[in-house]
Amino acid sequence: MNPAKSYAHLFSPLGGDAGDNYRAPNVLTFLRSPYVALNAQALKKSGARYAFLGVPFDEGNIGKPGSEEGPREFRLASQEYFTYWFEYNIDLYGTAVDCGDVSMPKVSPDVARDRIYRAVREVLKAGLVPILVGGDRSLSIAATKALSDHIGVEKKMGYLHFGAHLDLADSWAGEKNLAPCALARITELPNLAATNVSHIGARNSMNPKDWIDLAKDRNIRFIPMREMLKEGVYETAQGAIDRVWKNTDAQYVSFNFNVMDASAAPGVTSTEPGGLESREMMRIAEMIGMKKIVTVIDVSELCPVFDVSGTAARLAVCVVTRIMAALAKARGEEIDASIRRSDLMAG
Amino acid sequence: MKAKQDYVWTFVPHQHQGVAEHSGENDHIHSPKKHNGAFKSRGLATFMGAPYCPPDRKAIRQMGAKICFLACPWDQGQIVRAGTSQGASGLREATTQYFPYMFEYDVDILTFFKVVDCGDIPNVPGNNAKSHDLIDQYVSECLEGGAKVIMCGGDHSLPIPGSRALSRYKKKEKIGYLHVDAHLDAGPDWAGNKITNCSGPARAIELPNCSAQNMAHMGSRNSLNPKDWWDFYVDNNIRVIPMREVVERGIEACAEDIFKIAWKGTDAVYFSWDTDSIDISCMPGSTSPECFGLKGREAIELARVAGKYGCDVLEVVELAPYFDVSHMSIKMAANMIYHYLGSRARTLIDQGKTA
Numbered sequence: 001m002n003p004a005k006s007y008a009h010l011f012s013p014l015g016g017d018a019g020d021n022y023r024a025p026n027v028l029t030f031l032r033s034p035y036v037a038l039n040a041q042a043l044k045k046s047g048a049r050y051a052f053l054g055v056p057f058d059e060g061n062i063g064k065p066g067s068e069e070g071p072r073e074f075r076l077a078s079q080e081y082f083t084y085w086f087e088y089n090i091d092l093y094g095t096a097v098d099c100g101d102v103s104m105p106k107v108s109p110d111v112a113r114d115r116i117y118r119a120v121r122e123v124l125k126a127g128l129v130p131i132l133v134g135g136d137r138s139l140s141i142a143a144t145k146a147l148s149d150h151i152g153v154e155k156k157m158g159y160l161h162f163g164a165h166l167d168l169a170d171s172w173a174g175e176k177n178l179a180p181c182a183l184a185r186i187t188e189l190p191n192l193a194a195t196n197v198s199h200i201g202a203r204n205s206m207n208p209k210d211w212i213d214l215a216k217d218r219n220i221r222f223i224p225m226r227e228m229l230k231e232g233v234y235e236t237a238q239g240a241i242d243r244v245w246k247n248t249d250a251q252y253v254s255f256n257f258n259v260m261d262a263s264a265a266p267g268v269t270s271t272e273p274g275g276l277e278s279r280e281m282m283r284i285a286e287m288i289g290m291k292k293i294v295t296v297i298d299v300s301e302l303c304p305v306f307d308v309s310g311t312a313a314r315l316a317v318c319v320v321t322r323i324m325a326a327l328a329k330a331r332g333e334e335i336d337a338s339i340r341r342s343d344l345m346a347g
Numbered sequence: 348m349k350a351k352q353d354y355v356w357t358f359v360p361h362q363h364q365g366v367a368e369h370s371g372e373n374d375h376i377h378s379p380k381k382h383n384g385a386f387k388s389r390g391l392a393t394f395m396g397a398p399y400c401p402p403d404r405k406a407i408r409q410m411g412a413k414i415c416f417l418a419c420p421w422d423q424g425q426i427v428r429a430g431t432s433q434g435a436s437g438l439r440e441a442t443t444q445y446f447p448y449m450f451e452y453d454v455d456i457l458t459f460f461k462v463v464d465c466g467d468i469p470n471v472p473g474n475n476a477k478s479h480d481l482i483d484q485y486v487s488e489c490l491e492g493g494a495k496v497i498m499c500g501g502d503h504s505l506p507i508p509g510s511r512a513l514s515r516y517k518k519k520e521k522i523g524y525l526h527v528d529a530h531l532d533a534g535p536d537w538a539g540n541k542i543t544n545c546s547g548p549a550r551a552i553e554l555p556n557c558s559a560q561n562m563a564h565m566g567s568r569n570s571l572n573p574k575d576w577w578d579f580y581v582d583n584n585i586r587v588i589p590m591r592e593v594v595e596r597g598i599e600a601c602a603e604d605i606f607k608i609a610w611k612g613t614d615a616v617y618f619s620w621d622t623d624s625i626d627i628s629c630m631p632g633s634t635s636p637e638c639f640g641l642k643g644r645e646a647i648e649l650a651r652v653a654g655k656y657g658c659d660v661l662e663v664v665e666l667a668p669y670f671d672v673s674h675m676s677i678k679m680a681a682n683m684i685y686h687y688l689g690s691r692a693r694t695l696i697d698q699g700k701t702a
Contacts, residue, residue, distance in 0.1 A: 062383055062386045062387070063386050063387065063444060064674075169378035170378075171378065171380075172378045172379060172383075173362070173378075173379045173380065173381060173382045173383050173384070174380065174381070180378065202450070203451070203647075204445065204449075204682055204685070204686075205445045205446050205447065205448060205449045205450070205685055205689070206444060206445055206446060207446070207448075207450045208376055208377050208378050208446040208448050209373075209376040209377055209446075209448045209450070209455075210377040210378050211378070211450075212450045212453075224450075224451060225644070226451060229644060261629065261642065261643050261644070262629060262643060262673065262675035262678065262679070263626070263628035263629040263642070263643065263675065266672050266673040266675055267673065268673070270444065271673050271674055271675045271678060272678065272682075273629060273643030273644075273646065273647065273675065273678060273679040273682050274643040274644040274646075274647040274682065275643065275644075277642075303673075306672070306673035306674075307673070308672050308673070
């Protein structure tokens with residue numbers, strides 16, 4: 001245990017000037033983490049494991065707009081939670097920093113994508129895990145390329161994709177880098193083998209035939225929702241996760257929360273019926289954390305304007321932070337269980 | 348002299364500027380090549396983007412349509428909150444977010460069935476009986492045109508004229524009637540009115556060729572079910588699968604049960620599917636939503652089983668987009684129909700049959 005660390009954040013507010021006021025977070029950052037400029041040296045110095053990046057980019061989407069409000073809502077929802085996880089006896093305090101939002105030029109998607117790419121490279125250079133919150137799914141194209149270039153062609157990466165849609169359009173209306181092209185571009189990365197790609201949650205007919213054909217051509221393993229329900233949600237999810245971590249040096253986990261049933265996450269750009277329930281996703285998040293290592297996490301397509309009572313944003317926060325907590329648990333980073341609030345009050 | 352008009356089923360994806368630009372019949376099942384397809388530039392928002400066909404038996408026959416979509420913005424046959432008159436418009440809107448290709452069944456439902464949109468059924472405000480007569484006429488035209496009918500309401504008084512039309516069309520044979528709903532809807536009358544949304548099954552059993560042994564109800568729960576509605580099923584010995592039984596036995600087994608009942612010795616089936624059979628969390632956009640209903644995945648499974656057995660009229664009612672959240676209800680309704688059609692097409696293809 002680090003005696004220099006304060007433990008007040010583990011407990012209900014103590015009152016007085018020392019106690020955090022739960023409803024007055026001062027500056028809105030991911031999990032009330034400190035803001036650190038997007039600079040490799042500064043990030044390294046912070047000692048954190050995760051660097052949060054907001055990506056308010058909505059110019060790769062083909063349907064309902066609104067995902068550029070995603071990062072704001074995600075940060076806001078994260079204020080509702082403590083860094084302490086009773087289920088794992090884990091404290092995430094100090095494990096994350098917030099690098100703010102990637103600056104967006106608007107109406108110049110190529111410039112925006114380049115900035116996303118450079119932001120991810122910078123965080124990876126510092127040895128931190130970027131947590132990107134978008135923004136539409138096309139951000140994953142730039143971010144996976146950043147990871148791929150970062151590790152170099154000699155190393156291997158794995159890619160885990162959650163979503164109701166396969167996003168395997170080789171092109172869409174002649175464009176190659178839109179959200180529906182995400183998985184098509186990602187599976188072209190030189191150090192990502194098809195055997196290390198998994199797609200979870202495909203269903204319904206926003207999956208045109210060329211996407212299915214491309215999946216077959218490239219041997220991309222996707223587990224449709226129907227297969228998950230028939231073969232067992234957890235068994236199939238574990239299989240999908242294992243593929244991504246098998247003999248890979250880096251792992252990229254990408255969420256579009258339309259993988260959830262529309263009822264569990266209404267605040268996404270394209271809701272789909274017949275998806276995962278939140279109780280199922282919580283356990284899947286834990287399975288990911290139990291792998292002890294993850295290199296990049298992204299969340300795309302959060303669409304707060306359609307959300308109800310913060311449902312989707314809170315789910316997204318819980319999934320990301322649960323991965324962080326389970327990962328810490330798997331690495332044996334449990335805190336001293338004997339710490340009590342009364343000790344602080346006495347001191 | 349009026350020239351005779353030939354109706355030909357043609358489908359030109361919206362990304363093409365007319366038939367001359369259309370390079371191949373399969374363009375619509377792939378990602379768009381030229382512009383953003385139907386997704387933000389929709390052309391005319393018909394059901395599934397299907398071509399319009401007048402609700403006329405000759406036109407339907409000439410086009411060779413095997414599925415006619417009928418929208419029914421009728422909202423005055425019901426006793427609960429209003430809003431279903433916009434149901435079909437919402438459904439059409441939802442279908443602009445989907446392709447007619449379904450990977451789960453590897454079929455293109457649009458061209459397999461030569462789906463057509465026959466527009467909205469007209470109605471007479473304040474006059475339930477006259478409006479029902481129009482519904483009866485429109486459904487009859489589609490059936491006489493050799494097509495099966497997908498009808499989207501509108502309130503749940505629709506099955507009264509709808510099943511009447513099917514009964515007349517199949518007057519020499521027997522028909523089955525299925526009612527999937529949170530509510531039993533079997534009132535002999537409601538304050539003296541016999542043709543409201545509370546009496547679908549009660550009127551169906553009075554049809555000359557529909558008997559209790561070919562009727563079933565599934566999904567009932569909670570207490571918007573007065574005793575006379577329950578007594579109807581008990582007294583007529585009609586199979587009811589309440590929601591509690593669905594939860595215990597699983598949706599697949601229960602759905603198989605009701606379709607076996609409906610098809611036992613019959614030549615046609617009327618399937619009346621109320622959106623409130625689905626849980627309020629997955630279908631907030633319904634007029635009287637109820638908790639403890641089918642989850643989205645279960646509704647899709649029911650559609651899949653229904654497609655295995657088929658029906659002559661599939662009616663989706665009580666869809667009320669005013670109360671919807673993030674398109675989830677209209678997309679659920681679209682998937683009830685799409686998964687039915689996908690599963691139906693797959694079943695027919697596997698049996699070596701055409702639509």
